[in-house]
Amino acid sequence: MSEDFNDNKTIQAQSSETISGGGAGVTPDTDYVRPAEVADQDLYHGHSFITKWVFCQDAKVIGVQYFLLATFTGIIGLILSWLMRLQLGFPGAAGFMTAEHYYQFVTMHGMIMVVYFLTALFLGGFGNYLIPLMTGARDMVFPYVNMVSFWMFFIAVGVLLASFFVPGGPTGSGWTLYPPQAILEGTPGSGMGIILMCVSLILFVAGFTMGGLNYLITVLQARTRGMTLMRMPLTVWGIFTATVLAMLAFPALLVSAIMMSLDRILGTSFFMPTILKAGEMLEYGGGSPILFQHLFWFFGHPEVYIVALPAFGIISDLISVHSRKNIFGYRMMVWAIVVIGALSFFVWAHHMYVSGMHPWFGFFFATTTLIIAVPTALKVYNWILTLWRGNIRMNTVMLWCLGFIVTFVNGGITGIFLGNVIVDVPLSDTYFVVAHFHMVMGIAPLMVIMGAVYHWFPLVAGRMLSEKLGKLHFWFTFLGAYSIYFPMHYLGFIGVPRRYFEMYDSPYVTSAVGVNEFISTAAFLVGAAQFILIYNIVVSLRIGKPAGKNPWKANSLEWLTPTVPPEHGNWGDKQPVVHRWPYDYSVPGAKEDFIPQTTPPSEVVDTEVEKT
Amino acid sequence: MSDPKIEGYEFKPGYKGMARDTASDQTMFKGVHWGKAMMWIFLLSDTFIFSCFLISYMKGRGSTTVEWPNPSEVFALHVGGVPVPLLLIAIMTFVLITSSGTMALAVKYGYERNRKMCGWLILATALGGLTFVGMQAFEWSKLIHEGVRPWTNPFGAPQFGSFFFMITGFHGTHVSIGVIFLSIYAYKTFAGHYDEGKRGWFTSMKGNYVEIEILGLYWHFVDLVWVFIFAFFYLW
Numbered sequence: 001m002s003e004d005f006n007d008n009k010t011i012q013a014q015s016s017e018t019i020s021g022g023g024a025g026v027t028p029d030t031d032y033v034r035p036a037e038v039a040d041q042d043l044y045h046g047h048s049f050i051t052k053w054v055f056c057q058d059a060k061v062i063g064v065q066y067f068l069l070a071t072f073t074g075i076i077g078l079i080l081s082w083l084m085r086l087q088l089g090f091p092g093a094a095g096f097m098t099a100e101h102y103y104q105f106v107t108m109h110g111m112i113m114v115v116y117f118l119t120a121l122f123l124g125g126f127g128n129y130l131i132p133l134m135t136g137a138r139d140m141v142f143p144y145v146n147m148v149s150f151w152m153f154f155i156a157v158g159v160l161l162a163s164f165f166v167p168g169g170p171t172g173s174g175w176t177l178y179p180p181q182a183i184l185e186g187t188p189g190s191g192m193g194i195i196l197m198c199v200s201l202i203l204f205v206a207g208f209t210m211g212g213l214n215y216l217i218t219v220l221q222a223r224t225r226g227m228t229l230m231r232m233p234l235t236v237w238g239i240f241t242a243t244v245l246a247m248l249a250f251p252a253l254l255v256s257a258i259m260m261s262l263d264r265i266l267g268t269s270f271f272m273p274t275i276l277k278a279g280e281m282l283e284y285g286g287g288s289p290i291l292f293q294h295l296f297w298f299f300g301h302p303e304v305y306i307v308a309l310p311a312f313g314i315i316s317d318l319i320s321v322h323s324r325k326n327i328f329g330y331r332m333m334v335w336a337i338v339v340i341g342a343l344s345f346f347v348w349a350h351h352m353y354v355s356g357m358h359p360w361f362g363f364f365f366a367t368t369t370l371i372i373a374v375p376t377a378l379k380v381y382n383w384i385l386t387l388w389r390g391n392i393r394m395n396t397v398m399l400w401c402l403g404f405i406v407t408f409v410n411g412g413i414t415g416i417f418l419g420n421v422i423v424d425v426p427l428s429d430t431y432f433v434v435a436h437f438h439m440v441m442g443i444a445p446l447m448v449i450m451g452a453v454y455h456w457f458p459l460v461a462g463r464m465l466s467e468k469l470g471k472l473h474f475w476f477t478f479l480g481a482y483s484i485y486f487p488m489h490y491l492g493f494i495g496v497p498r499r500y501f502e503m504y505d506s507p508y509v510t511s512a513v514g515v516n517e518f519i520s521t522a523a524f525l526v527g528a529a530q531f532i533l534i535y536n537i538v539v540s541l542r543i544g545k546p547a548g549k550n551p552w553k554a555n556s557l558e559w560l561t562p563t564v565p566p567e568h569g570n571w572g573d574k575q576p577v578v579h580r581w582p583y584d585y586s587v588p589g590a591k592e593d594f595i596p597q598t599t600p601p602s603e604v605v606d607t608e609v610e611k612t
Numbered sequence: 613m614s615d616p617k618i619e620g621y622e623f624k625p626g627y628k629g630m631a632r633d634t635a636s637d638q639t640m641f642k643g644v645h646w647g648k649a650m651m652w653i654f655l656l657s658d659t660f661i662f663s664c665f666l667i668s669y670m671k672g673r674g675s676t677t678v679e680w681p682n683p684s685e686v687f688a689l690h691v692g693g694v695p696v697p698l699l700l701i702a703i704m705t706f707v708l709i710t711s712s713g714t715m716a717l718a719v720k721y722g723y724e725r726n727r728k729m730c731g732w733l734i735l736a737t738a739l740g741g742l743t744f745v746g747m748q749a750f751e752w753s754k755l756i757h758e759g760v761r762p763w764t765n766p767f768g769a770p771q772f773g774s775f776f777f778m779i780t781g782f783h784g785t786h787v788s789i790g791v792i793f794l795s796i797y798a799y800k801t802f803a804g805h806y807d808e809g810k811r812g813w814f815t816s817m818k819g820n821y822v823e824i825e826i827l828g829l830y831w832h833f834v835d836l837v838w839v840f841i842f843a844f845f846y847l848w
Contacts, residue, residue: 035619142650291668298664
C-alpha cells in the first residue's frame with residue numbers, strides 16, 4: 001500500500017532501494033511508529049493460589065490448562081483406540097469386549113480426538129498462549145470470559161466422561177451420531193449416553209464461543225504498535241481463521257445437538273422418520289434423518305479445517321525458524337488460509353455421497369472439494385520452497401515438520417480420491433476412509449502439535465526438552481503411524497468395511513488377518529511411544545537445560561518478553577513496538593541471521609531487508 | 613458516518629484506502645470499543661444458530677406429508693366470539709419493537725450522562741421484554757391447553773408443535789437473558805456505577821456507559837430475530 005499513499009515513513013526507510021546508500025537515509029523519523037490508539041489494558045492480577053493457578057485470568061495459564069486437560073482427554077482417546085485395535089487385530093483377546101463396547105469406544109474415540117482433543121488443544125491451548133504474545137498484546141481482551149471458557153470446557157469434558165458411568169454406557173452410534181439409530185433402543189448408550197453426549201457438546205460450544213470471541217477480538221483490536229495484519233506470524237493467521245470457522249460452524253452442531261436431545265427426551269420427530277420396530281410402529285414419524293446429516297456436516301467439514309488451519313500456521317513458523325529462511329510467499333500463505341477457510345463452508349455434502357443425492361448436487365460438491373486442493377497444494381509447495389536451500393537445522397522440531405509435510409501430502413492425495421463421487425462410492429465405509437482422515441487430520445496435526453511442543457516448551461517452562469528422547473519419540477511415532485495407516489489403504493481397496501466389530505468367516509479374512517495383526521501391534525507401540533514425550537516433559541521440567549532467552553534465535557514477539565517464561569501482562573512496563581514481519585532470517589548484510597520484529601530500521605540500514 | 617479521530621493516523625479514500633485502513637496496525641475497526649466488536653461477532657455467530665433453526669423448520673415444514681396447521685386459525689384469539697387472527701402476536705411484536713426504541717433512547721441518555729433518564733429507559737425496556745415473555749407464556753399455555761405438544765398436535769403435522777416450541781422457546785430464552793441483564797444494568801445505572809467507573813463484581817473491570825450500548829446491540833438483535841420468526845411462523 002505504501003506505493004499508493006507514500007505515507008509510511010518507516011516503510012520507506014526500510015526498503016532496500018532507499019537505504020542502499022549505506023545509512024544515508026536515516027533521519028529522526030526513520031524509526032517513527034504512531035502512538036497507541038487504545039489505553040494500556042487494565043488487568044486483574046491474581047494474588048492467591050486460586051486466582052493465580054485455578055480460576056486464573058492470565059491467557060498463558062488458561063492456555064496451559066487447556067493443553068493439560070485436552071491432553072488428558074486425548075490419552076483416554078488413545079486408550080480407547082488401543083482397545084479397538086486389540087479387538088480388530090486379535091479378536092476375542094480382550095474378554096470383556098462385546099460388539100456394544102466396541103461401538104462405544106469407536107464413538108468416544110472419534111468425538112474425543114476431534115473435538116475435545118484437537119480443537120481444544122489448537123485453539124484453547126496454543127491460541128490462548130500464543131495469540132497475545134505473538135500480537136504483542138498484554139493479555140486476551142476479556143480475561144474473565146476467557147477463564148469461564150476454560151471451566152465450561154472442563155464441565156463439558158466431565159459430562160462427556162460421566163457417560164462412561166451411566167446405565168447403558170456412552171453412546172455407540174459412531175462419532176457422527178446419525179439418527180435414527182443414535183436414539184433407538186438397540187444402539188448402545190441410546191439411553192443416557194446420547195443425552196450426555198449432546199449436553200456435553202452444547203457446553204463445549206458455549207464455552208468455546210467465549211474463548212473464540214477473545215481470540216478474534218484480540219487479533220482484530222488489540223495488536224501492539226506497528227503490528228499490521230501482514231506482519232502477523234502465520235500461526236496467528238491460522239488460529240484466527242480457524243476461530244472464525246468455529247464461530248460460524250459450531251452453531252450447526254449446537255442446533256443439531258439440541259434437536260437430537262429433544263427427539264430423545266421429548267419424543268419430537270425432527271430427525272426421526274416413521275419407524276417400524278420389531279413389528280411395532282414407533283411414536284416417531286415425519287422427520288428427516290438427512291437434515292441431521294446436513295447440519296452435522298455443515299459443522300463437521302469446517303471442523304476439519306478448524307484443526308488443520310492452526311496446524312498450517314504453526315508449521316509455517318516452525319519451518320521458517322528452523323530452516324533460517326523467510327517463509328516463501330507470505331501473502332500467498334495468508335490468502336491460502338483465508339480461501340481454504342471460506343471454501344470449507346461449501347463442501348460439506350461430500351461426506352454424504354452415499355446418503356443418496358441428486359447427481360448435480362454431488363457434482364457441485366465434488367467440484368468445490370477439488371478446488372480446495374489448489375490453495376492447499378500451494379501451501380505445500382511454499383513449505384518446500386521455504387526449506388529449499390535453507391540453513392536447515394535438523395533438530396527434533398524440524399523432524400516433526402518434515403514428518404507433517406509427508407503425512408499431509410499423503411492424506412491430502414487420498415482426499416482427492418474420496419472427493420470424487422464415483423471413486424468415493426465404492427471406497428466409502430471402508431478402511432480407505434479411515435486411513436485418509438487419520439493421515440490428514442489425525443497424524444498430520446498431531447505432528448504439528450509435537451513440533452510445536454518441542455519448539456515452545458522452552459518458552460513455557462524455561463528449559464529445553466531432551467533432543468535425544470525427542471528424536472526417539474519422533475521416529476517411533478512417524479514410522480509407527482505409517483505402519484498403522486499405510487496398510488489400511490490396502491484394506492480399503494480390498495473392501496474391508498470400517499466399523500465392523502469382527503470379520504468372522506468373511507472372505508476378507510485370509511488377507512486381512514495378518515495386516516490387522518501388524519497394524520494393531522504398531523498401534524500399541526505408537527501409543528506407548530507417546531509416553532516418551534510425557535516422560536521427557538516431566539524430566540525436563542526439573543533437569544532440562546536452561547533455555548535462556550530466545551533459544552531458537554527466532555524473530556517473533558513471544559521470544560522477546562523481558563522475562564522468560566513471560567509473566568502476567570507479558571511485557572513489563574512497555575509493550576513492544578513492531579517494525580517488521582517475523583520472517584527476517586538470513587538477511588544479506590545483517591550481523592546475525594535473524595532480525596527480531598522489534599529491531600528498528602535505523603539498526604539495519606545496510607542490510608537488504610524485505611519491505612513489510 | 614465520519615471517521616473517528618485517531619492520533620497520528622490519517623484515513624485514506626477509496627477501496628485501496630479501505631484495504632490499507634483495515635490492514636493497518638493495532639486495530640482493524642478504528643475507534644471501536646473491544647466489547648462492541650465482541651458483541652457484533654457474537655451476534656454473527658448467533659445469527660447462524662437462528663438460521664440453522666429456521667432452515668431446519670423450513671425443511672421440516674416443506675417435507676412433511678401431513679398437512680401443516682393454518683397459522684391464522686391456530687394463533688387466533690377469540691374476542692367476543694369472533695376469531696381475530698394474529699391479534700396477540702401483533703401486540704407482542706409491537707411491545708418488543710417499542711422496547712427497541714426505549715433501548716436506543718437509553719443509550720443516547722447514557723452517553724449524555726443523564727443517569728436518571730437512562731436508568732428509567734432501561735427499566736422500561738426490561739418491562740417491555742418481560743411483557744413479551746409473559747404474553748409468550750400465555751400463548752404457550754393456550755396452545756398447550758388446546759392439546760398442542762412438542763410431539764403432537766390436533767391440527768396436523770406434529771412437527772408444527774416441535775418447531776414452534778423449540779424456536780420460540782430459544783428466542784424467549786434470549787429475551788429472558790436480556791431482561792435479566794437489563795435489570796442488572798438498570799440497577800448499576802441508578803447506583804452510578806457507570807459514572808464512577810466502579811469495578812464490576814465478577815470481571816473487576818471498570819464500568820462504562822458503552823456497556824449499555826453493547827447490551828443494546830444484543831437487544832436490537834433479539835428484536836430483529838423476532839421479526840423473522842414472526843414472518844416464518846405466523847405469516848407463512
